[in-house]
Amino acid sequence: xxxxxxxxxxxxxxxxxxxxxxxxxxxxxxxxxxxxxxxxxxxxxxxxxxxxxxxxxxxxxxxxxxxxxxxxxxxxxxxxxxxxxxxxxxxxxxxxxxxxxxxxxxxxxxxxxxxxxxxxxxxxxxxxxxxxxxxxxxxxxxxxxxxxxxxxxxxxxxxxxxxxxxxxxxxxxxxxxxxxxxxxxxxxxxxxxxxxxxxxxxxxxxxxxxxxxxxxxxxxxxxxxxxxxxxxxxxxxxxxxxxxxxxxxxxxxxxxxxxxxxxxxxxxxxxxxxxxxxxxxxxxxxxxxxxxxxxxxxxxxxxxxxxxxxxxxxxxxxxxxxxxxxxxxxxxxxxxxxxxxxxxxxxxxxxxxxxxxxxxxxxxxxxxxxxxxxxxxxxxxxxxxxxxxxxxxxxxxxxxxxxxxxxxxxxxxxxxxxxxxxxxxxxxxxxxxxxxxxxxxxxxxxxxxxxxxxxxxxxxxxxxxxxxxxxxxxxxxxxxxxxxxxxxxxxxxxxxxxxxxxxxxxxxxxxxxxxxxxxxxxxx
Numbered sequence: 308x309x310x311x312x313x314x315x316x317x318x319x320x321x322x323x324x325x326x327x328x329x330x331x332x333x334x335x336x337x338x339x340x341x342x343x344x345x346x347x348x349x350x351x352x353x354x355x356x357x358x359x360x361x362x363x364x365x366x367x368x369x370x371x372x373x374x375x376x377x378x379x380x381x382x383x384x385x386x387x388x389x390x391x392x393x394x395x396x397x398x399x400x401x402x403x404x405x406x407x408x409x410x411x412x413x414x415x416x417x418x419x420x421x422x423x424x425x426x427x428x429x430x431x432x433x434x435x436x437x438x439x440x441x442x443x444x445x446x447x448x449x450x451x452x453x454x455x456x457x458x459x460x461x462x463x464x465x466x467x468x469x470x471x472x473x474x475x476x477x478x479x480x481x482x483x484x485x486x487x488x489x490x491x492x493x494x495x496x497x498x499x500x501x502x503x504x505x506x507x508x509x510x511x512x513x514x515x516x517x518x519x520x521x522x523x524x525x526x527x528x529x530x531x532x533x534x535x536x537x538x539x540x541x542x543x544x545x546x547x548x549x550x551x552x553x554x555x556x557x558x559x560x561x562x563x564x565x566x567x568x569x570x571x572x573x574x575x576x577x578x579x580x581x582x583x584x585x586x587x588x589x590x591x592x593x594x595x596x597x598x599x600x601x602x603x604x605x606x607x608x609x610x611x612x613x614x615x616x617x618x619x620x621x622x623x624x625x626x627x628x629x630x631x632x633x634x635x636x637x638x639x640x641x642x643x644x645x646x647x648x649x650x651x652x653x654x655x656x657x658x659x660x661x662x663x664x665x666x667x668x669x670x671x672x673x674x675x676x677x678x679x680x681x682x683x684x685x686x687x688x689x690x691x692x693x694x695x696x697x698x699x700x701x702x703x704x705x706x707x708x709x710x711x712x713x714x715x716x717x718x719x720x721x722x723x724x725x726x727x728x729x730x731x732x733x734x735x736x737x738x739x740x741x742x743x744x745x746x747x748x749x750x751x752x753x754x755x756x757x758x759x760x761x762x763x764x765x766x767x768x769x770x771x772x773x774x775x776x777x778x779x780x781x782x783x784x785x786x787x788x789x790x791x792x793x794x795x796x797x798x799x800x801x802x803x804x805x806x807x808x809x810x811x812x813x814x815x816x817x818x819x820x821x822x823x824x825x826x827x828x829x830x831x
Contacts, residue, residue, distance in 0.1 A: 320648075322651055330390060333356050333358050338622045340377070343369055345381060353388070353390075368407045378396050381394055381445075382394055393654055393660050395447065401450075401468060402418070402813060412673050417811040417813065421480055423471075425476065426688070427480060429684065433484065442492055443669060446493070447493055448493070448494040451484070451488075454470075454532060455477075460769060478531040494657060496542040502524075502529065502531075502548070505528070514549055516548070516549045517549070519552065529575070532575065536579075541656075545566065545581060561591070582609070587616070601614065693808055715739065722763040726763070732821065744771075759788070766795070770795070789807065791806075
C-alpha cells in the first residue's frame with residue numbers, strides 16, 4: 308500500500324466516522340430522479356434520505372443544458388443540504404450521450420453496429436466523446452457498456468446493445484469503450500454479469516436462466532467480464548439472471564452471494580463497485596418486494612443498489628428496510644461499511660468533489676466537428692449490404708419512360724432522417740408512411756410488382772417471425788426491391804432481395820443508409 312493509498316484510506320474513514328447508520332446505508336443507493344428539474348420529491352431524496360447517487364431515466368433527459376442545470380442543482384443540494392458528499396449521477400448512455408436525449412448531444416450507433424465496424428480505435432473515440440459530453444452535463448457514471456454476447460435470435464432485450472456473437476470481439480470492443488470512458492473521467496460499467504446474451508427471457512418481465520456448465524460459462528459468458536476487469540473497469544452491473552450451476556436455488560445473480568461475492572468478487576478478483584440492475588424489474592419483483600431485494604442484494608455483496616422507486620415514499624421504505632436489517636442482525640454493519648469505503652474511494656478517485664462544483668454550461672462541448680465526423684464514419688463503415696445490393700443502386704434508374712418515379716419509399720414513422728436524406732437525392736421519389744406493421748404489409752400489397760420499392764423498417768428488438776416471413780414473400784414478388792433494415796441482423800437472415808443492414812435507427816445510420824444507396828453522395 309502506498310502512502311497515497313494510506314492517506315486516502317484515513318480520509319475515507321474520517322468521513323465515515325461521524326455518519327449515522329442511516330446515512331451510511333443511504334450512500335449505497337442510487338435512486339431514480341422523478342422529473343427533468345429538481346422537484347420536491349427528488350430534493351427530499353437528497354436532503355432527507357441523503358442518498359449517494361441519483362439515476363437519470365429518459366423522463367429526466369431532454370437537452371444538454373437542461374441536464375446540466377438539473378445535475379448542478381442536485382450536486383449543490385447534496386453538498387449544502389444533504390450528506391455533504393458529491394453524488395454519483397448515472398445514466399444509461401449506451402450509444403453516446405445523446406441516445407436518450409431529445410436533441411443536442413452525439414447519438415452514436417449502438418454496439419452491434421460498432422461490432423460490425425470492428426475498429427477498437429473508433430470504439431475508444433466514441434467512448435471518449437461520450438465521456439466528455441456526459442461530464443459536461445454533470446453525468447459522471449455510465450451504466451455502459453453492455454458486454455453480453457448476443458448469440459440467441461430469440462433474445463428480446465439485449466439484441467443490438469451487444470457488440471456481437473463472438474466473445475473475443477465483444478471483449479475487445481467493450482474494453483476499448485471502457486478505456487474511452489474512464490481515461491476521460493467517467494466511470495464505466497460492464498453489464499449484465501454473468502451474461503444476458505444467450506437467453507430468450509427479458510429480465511424486465513421475468514427471470515432468465517443460464518442452464519450452462521462451467522466450461523461453457525468460462526469460455527463464453529464470463530470471458531468479456533474477465534477481460535473488462537483486466538482492463539480496469541471500475542463498475543460491474545449484476546443482472547437479474549439465475550445460474551443453476553452457480554446457485555442451485557435459482558436465486559437471481561443480483562441477490563446471490565455465490566454469484567456476486569464468490570464468483571465476481573473473489574474468483575474474478577474484481578475490486579471495483581458492484582451495481583445491481585434496476586430493482587423494480589420483474590426478474591426481481593415477481594419473487595420479492597423491492598425492500599427485501601435491497602436487503603438480499605447487500606448480503607450478496609452489492610455496493611450500489613439501483614433503486615428505481617416509483618416515488619419518494621417507496622424509496623424511503625427501501626432505505627429503512629436496509630437500516631432495519633442491520634439493526635436486526637441480518638446485514639452485518641461491516642458489510643455496509645465495506646461498500647461505503649469502496650464508494651467513497653471511487654468518488655475521490657474521480658475527483659467528484661471538484662466536478663460537483665464545476666464550471667458553467669458550455670454548449671461548444673457538444674456535437675463538435677470531430678464528434679460528428681466520427682459518428683458519420685462509424686455509420687458509413689457499419690452499413691452492411693446483403694443479397695447482392697450494389698452501392699448507388701437508386702441512381703442507376705430514377706424514372707421510367709413516362710417520367711414517373713421508378714422508386715417508391717415505404718417506411719415506418721421512425722425512419723424520418725433516412726427519408727429526408729433520400730428525398731434530397733431523389734426529389735421526385737414517391738413516399739408512403741405506415742403507422743403499424745400490418746399497415747405496412749397492406750400498403751405493400753397495393754404497389755405494382757413492376758414498380759421499384761424501398762422498404763425501410765426500424766425496430767430495436769427482433770421482429771415477429773411470422774410478420775417477417777410475409778414481408779419477405781411479398782418483396783420476392785417485385786422486379787426491383789430494396790429492404791433497408793434498421794434493426795436486428797437476425798430479422799434479415801434468409802432474405803432473398805437486396806438488403807442494407809444498419810443494426811439500429813440512430814440518425815447517423817439513417818443518413819449513412821441513404822448515402823450508400825445514392826453512391827455516397829450526401830445531401831446539399
